[in-house]
Amino acid sequence: MAKIRDIELGDFPLLLAPMEDVSDPPFRALCKENGADLMYTEFISSEGLIRDAVKSVEKLDIFEYERPVGIQIFGNDIESMKRATEITAKTNPDIIDINYGCPVKKVACKGSGAGILQDIPKMVKMTAEIVKSTSLPVTVKTRLGWDDNTKYIVEVAERLQDVGIEGISIHGRTRKQMYKGEADWSLIADVKNNPRMHIPVFGNGDIDSPEKAVLYKEKYGVDGLMIGRASIGYPWIFNEIKHYRNTGEHLPAPTLDQRIDVARRHLEMSVKWKGEKLAIVEMKRHYSNYFKGIPHFKPFRTKLVTTFDLNEIYDTLDEVAEKFKGVELLTQ
Structure with a gap:
């Protein structure tokens, strides 16, 4: 202990x-x-x-x-x-x-x-x-x-x-x-x-x-x-x-829905705690890992890390949920 x-x-x-x-x-x-x-x-x-x-x-x-x-x-x-x-x-x-x-x-x-x-x-x-x-x-x-x-x-x-x-x-x-x-x-x-x-x-x-x-x-x-x-x-x-x-066994990797849900909550809590501008900037380093293993994700990642508009980020997360529904993640 x-x-x-x-x-x-x-x-x-x-x-x-x-x-x-x-x-x-x-x-x-x-x-x-x-x-x-x-x-x-x-x-x-x-x-x-x-x-x-x-x-x-x-x-x-x-x-x-x-x-x-x-x-x-x-x-x-x-x-x-x-x-x-x-x-x-x-x-x-x-x-x-x-x-x-x-x-x-x-x-x-x-x-x-x-x-x-x-x-x-x-x-x-x-x-x-x-x-x-x-x-x-x-x-x-x-x-x-x-x-x-x-x-x-x-x-x-x-x-x-x-x-x-x-x-x-x-x-x-x-x-x-x-x-x-x-x-x-x-x-x-x-x-x-x-x-x-x-x-x-x-x-x-x-x-x-x-x-x-x-x-x-x-x-x-x-x-x-x-x-x-x-x-x-x-x-x-x-x-x-x-x-x-x-x-000795692996937990199943988080599903796409879980990833989106946690990324969204993370962003919401960050906005509440440090304000919209700083939250948007500091969340950028997290997106690559939140959505790691999704094939052809690059255009969405680019949107997430280049926009400074909170609504656009939420819209992009919704788009990701729709676009990749049922897609198998490549990696854990």
Whole structure:
């Protein structure tokens, strides 16, 4: 049974990764419905929270049905991160997570996210101060290291545990790799197999099928998996992994009607939560996966991702329902 303090997550939990402009309340609601055991918010800027910036504060929105849910913060200044932790704790999440993994230039090159992997003493000190500044459990999301010469994750994980974190999710790439190449899970396994580690270790990177999820569980022995890109436009992945793990069989892929229904609900919730304009823009990355495997879908996808008219999107979804009725999907 994986536990973060007294939060029971089941015997092999599946976590929704914190993804910018993806892991928002509407998408988290769909992932929760479809079997996610623990979800994290999009990362939130500590400086933005302190300045009371609207976009940052909005990201603090969490709902009872999501629990357990963690709010993820990032920044490069220890005092700011402590203050952001205190602000975040007032919204009553179950967990506070620190982002030490984001590889994006505008974050990492300012010493935030994966940027702090170039200064491990500061990373450890910041973590210690954050842990001291809240009564909530603190977890960390990070990478193997900054580059191939600095893969110190086994030592780093142990040091972060020593200053009080209660769970760690590790993406099996360096910052330099960004999302290229294959994730290296052997070092994640080394963290898990370190006899001094007693907190749960979650693996992240390249899990895109039920088979791979089960294979990686058995091969690398992690306490659970964090799913990121494979869930975009496909919240069904969580239950599919669980079903396959329990039975060795595949759940039937979602039907076209189910896909349209979920895409429509996702869009409706997004419009309600963030307004029409932003919802339309941020939904675009989901459509390819919602309708993956439908033959000759390209013209409809083009319509969905190029229009800024909400009614036209709904009309296109109706058109898809009519046009592809009874068509067999090519892939799961």
